[in-house]
Amino acid sequence: MQGGGRNLNKFIVDRMLGKLAVWLRISGYDTIYISDLNVKDEDDFLLNNHRDRVLVTRDRELYHRSVKSKRKVILIKSDLVEDQIREMREIGVEFRIVMERCSVCNTPLRKAKNDEILRIMKREGIREDLREKYELWYCERCDKLYWMGSHWRNMVKFLKRVEAFDRDNA
Numbered sequence: 001m002q003g004g005g006r007n008l009n010k011f012i013v014d015r016m017l018g019k020l021a022v023w024l025r026i027s028g029y030d031t032i033y034i035s036d037l038n039v040k041d042e043d044d045f046l047l048n049n050h051r052d053r054v055l056v057t058r059d060r061e062l063y064h065r066s067v068k069s070k071r072k073v074i075l076i077k078s079d080l081v082e083d084q085i086r087e088m089r090e091i092g093v094e095f096r097i098v099m100e101r102c103s104v105c106n107t108p109l110r111k112a113k114n115d116e117i118l119r120i121m122k123r124e125g126i127r128e129d130l131r132e133k134y135e136l137w138y139c140e141r142c143d144k145l146y147w148m149g150s151h152w153r154n155m156v157k158f159l160k161r162v163e164a165f166d167r168d169n170a
């Protein structure tokens, strides 16, 4: 971690770290993924924009340029997302699964309203009993429902494996 950043809660993530960006959003962190922005020169953009955010990069050269320009930056060394999560945990970024942010677009989630639930369930062919079983959350931008179903349970398991590995190798 360079640039004296204690505020490890807002990020902008380079193109090579798309999965990590999703995990940051799942964990509630406000995270911009550069590929979503459609900018021409990504390195240049990452150096000079959103400087209130910590840049997370896999690119050593971009990392060094960022340090030089006093941009807050984290260099990730691994290609595997589980190891990338470990690298970030080591510097104090907690990963936990919360229903706060859309993993696709970064918009904060809110509780779904009845008409939204009915409309989307009909559109997606989702079974009625979902409403009784789960609390439903809604992304306004994606027009999408979220709930802590099997997909989320698998993600919890994945994070537990990452944490267990950390303990075993401490």
Ligand SMILES: [Zn+2]
Binding pocket: 102, 103, 104, 105, 106, 107, 139, 140, 141, 142, 143, 144
């Ligand atoms: Zn969304």
